[in-house]
Amino acid sequence: MTSGGETTDSSTTLPRRQLGRFLREAREGAGFTVEQAAGLMEWNKSTLxxxxxxxxxxxxxxxxxxxxEIYGLDDDRTAAAKALAEQKPGKSWWHAYVDLMPAQINMLVRLESGARFLTIYQPLIVPGLFQTADYSRALDRTYFPGDSDAELDRRVELRAQRQNMILRQRKxxxxxxxxxxxxxxxxxGNRRAMAAQLRHIADLGARENIExxxxxxxxxxxxxxxxxxxFIYQFGRDARGKLVEPTIVFSESLAGAMYFERQSEVQLxxxxxxxxxxxxxxxRPSRDLIRELAREYDIER
Known part of the structure; x- marks a missing residue:
């Protein structure tokens, strides 16, 4: 696995770039050219x-x-776009999980959708991209006690959709x-759920693209x-060998999610x-240990 290096430090423009990608995908999804959408906004093409x-x-x-409104986005996606528009550039910025969950999810999904390389350190919990449905549901049932079964199912489905980035056949x-x-x-959850979760991690670790x-x-x-x-997200290079976007670090806590993209911070x-x-x-020893622990959960339940 390779990694690209950045050459300069600059204040983060992550919210602007994520908003731009969000709007571009929305425009293309709605079937508008840049000229058409700009015309409806009474803008020059260059503005959009x-x-x-x-x-x-x-x-x-x-x-x-x-x-x-022009692109026909629903309330949740419009709220996500508005939240991105209201973020201020700076050295780093916070995005609260509880108050802005729809915007947070949209931001994270947009970030993941463009990544080519992903590095994860997780000392506490199975990363969402590696979670089974039972593991996810057990976590969400505790963290979102007011959710209905249908709402919990939607959260599980969202994780499953996000997991496509590491499971898809093409790239x-x-x-x-x-x-x-x-x-x-x-x-x-329980030992049965843990046994299945650990086997799932071991199976993922056997894939060529996952270590x-x-x-x-x-x-x-x-x-x-x-x-x-x-999490460290890297976005690959364009046809001229230039980085598509700066590498971004996502660090999470109960209070919120913090993003870093200054070279010194990313290197840290x-x-x-x-x-x-x-x-x-x-x-290989890691995978063997994970499978051994899965068997222990099976035996002890």
Missing amino acids: SRLERGLTEKVRARDVLGLC PVETKVVLHESVLRTVV VRVLLFGAGFPVGMPLTPF YRDAFDTVQRATLDV
């Missing part, structure tokens, strides 16, 4: 083109709402994952301190992952 490329310095929410995202041993030994390693309890803290979960996470990875079991 700059917006779709994330180059507009000041994005007005009412303009975005106007485009959403699946190349993925490296480090799971702490505690992820494998913490029971979510799964386990950090054992005995490895301690390889970087000298606990690390929170993080890359170095941390490399250090942790050197302390893990190799790929």
Whole structure:
């Protein structure tokens, strides 16, 4: 798996770029050319083109709402676009899970949809892209106690749709994952669900595009301190060899999701992952351990 390097630091323009991609896909989905959509907004073609490329310095929410209306977007997608339009560029920015869940999900899906390489460190829980339906449902039933069964099913379906990025036949995202041993030994749902979840992880780790390693309890803290979960998204290069988008780090917590794209910040996470990875079991022993623990769950239930 290769990685592309960035050459300059700059303030994050992630919200603008994600909004631009969101609007471009919405326009294309609605069957409009740039000229047609710009004409309906009484804009020059270049105005919409700059917006779709994330180059507009000041994005007005009412303009975005106007485009959403033209493209026939539903309330949830319109709310997601408006939330992106209202994000302010800066060194980093926060997006609360609880208050803006629809926008958060749309942002994350848009981020994942363009990735070519994905690096994951997860010390606490099976990453959503690797979760089985039973594992996901058990988590959501606790985290969203007010949800109906139908709403919980939709959350599970959303995860399943997101998992397509690593499972699809054509150009699946190349993925490296480090799971702490505690992820494998913490029971979510019941032992039957855990046995199935661990077998699923092992099966995924046998795919050519996915590498799964386990950090054992005995490895301690390889970087000298606990690390929170993080994801590193890389977006590949265009025909001229230029990075399509800067590499982005997504770090999550109960309070919200933080995104980083400055070169110094991204490199900090890359170095941390490399250090942790050197302390893990190799790929095959990791897979063997995961299958062994799955058998233990089967025996003990």
